[in-house]
Amino acid sequence: ELVIITGLSGSGKASALKAFEDLGYYCVDNLPVDLIPRFAELALQSLETRRTALVVDIREGSKLEKLPAIVKSVRRMIPTMVIYLEATDASLIRRYSETRRPHPFGADSPVRSSLGAERRRLKPIRAIADWVVDTSKFNVHELRAHLTERFQKEPSDKNILVSCVSFGFKHGVPEDADLVFDVRFLPNPHFVPEFRPLTGRDPRVAKYIRSFPQTQEFIDRISELLIYLLPHYVGEGKSYLTISFGCTGGQHRSVMIAEDVSKHLRKAGYRVKVMHRDS
Structure with missing residues (x-):
C-alpha cells in the first residue's frame, strides 16, 4: 500500500506523515517525483516497506506536473491512495503568522497571493486525489486522530x-x-x-x-x-x-x-x- 500525501503549504502534511509513521508506515518526506515509480518497486520487495507513506508537494517545483501521470502508472503495480490536504486562506494565513515561516513561493509576495498561485498550480493534483481533507478546523492532534481512525488496521467484521x-x-x-x-x-x-x-x-x-x-x-x-x-x-x-x-x-x-x-x-x-x- 502506497499513500501519497500532498496539498497546500501549511495544511498539515508533516503532521499527517507523522500519523502514518505512528501507524507503522515507512515514511519519506519530499521524495522527488521522478523517484516514485522506482520507490514503489522497491516497496514491494521488502516487508518493512509494504505500507509506505510519502509527502510530495510544491517544493518539487515544475516537476510536480508529472505527478498525475506517475500516479496513474504506479497504481498498476501497487494499491495507491492520494490524500490532498487543504484549508481556507484565513486558516493558512493564521498558521503562517503563528509560525513566522515564509511561504515556499518566497517572502516577497503576500501570503494570500502566494496561496492563490499555489492553489492554481495544484489544481490538477487535487483532481486526482482519492481523499480531500479540509484541515481548517483541525489542530495538530485532531488531524492525526482523524487520519489514525481512518487507516488503523483492526480486524473486525464491522471494521468500516x-x-x-x-x-x-x-x-x-x-x-x-x-x-x-x-x-x-x-x-x-x-x-x-x-x-x-x-x-x-x-x-x-x-x-x-x-x-x-x-x-x-x-x-x-x-x-x-x-x-x-x-x-x-x-x-x-x-x-x-x-x-x-x-x-x-x-x-x-x-x-x-x-x-x-x-x-x-x-x-x-x-x-x-x-x-x-x-x-
Whole structure:
C-alpha cells in the first residue's frame, strides 16, 4: 500500500506523515517525483516497506506536473491512495503568522497571493486525489486522530469507520462526503429566538426538532437504510464511509440528526465518529 500525501503549504502534511509513521508506515518526506515509480518497486520487495507513506508537494517545483501521470502508472503495480490536504486562506494565513515561516513561493509576495498561485498550480493534483481533507478546523492532534481512525488496521467484521458529519449548505458540501442527506425540510429552530444562538447538541433544541413527527420517521428510515447498506460497502472492501447531513447553516437540524443517527449505528455495532463542521 502506497499513500501519497500532498496539498497546500501549511495544511498539515508533516503532521499527517507523522500519523502514518505512528501507524507503522515507512515514511519519506519530499521524495522527488521522478523517484516514485522506482520507490514503489522497491516497496514491494521488502516487508518493512509494504505500507509506505510519502509527502510530495510544491517544493518539487515544475516537476510536480508529472505527478498525475506517475500516479496513474504506479497504481498498476501497487494499491495507491492520494490524500490532498487543504484549508481556507484565513486558516493558512493564521498558521503562517503563528509560525513566522515564509511561504515556499518566497517572502516577497503576500501570503494570500502566494496561496492563490499555489492553489492554481495544484489544481490538477487535487483532481486526482482519492481523499480531500479540509484541515481548517483541525489542530495538530485532531488531524492525526482523524487520519489514525481512518487507516488503523483492526480486524473486525464491522471494521468500516463511519463518519457522521453535519454541515451547512451555505458553506458548501463536504468534499469527502460519500452520502449526502438534505434535512432542510425539517422545521428550523433558527426562527425560534431563544434557540438561535444554540446548536442541535443542546437538549432544548434537540427536543424541539424531535417534537415534529417527520423527524423521528426520517431518523428511523435513514438509520434502517444505512444499516442495510453498510454490510454491502464492507463486502466491496470499503473501510470508511462519510455520511453528511446538511441544513442551511449547519447549526441546528443537521447537528441533531447526525448525533441521533450515529447512536443508531453504534447500537448496530459499527465504529462511528461524529463531526460538526460548521457549528
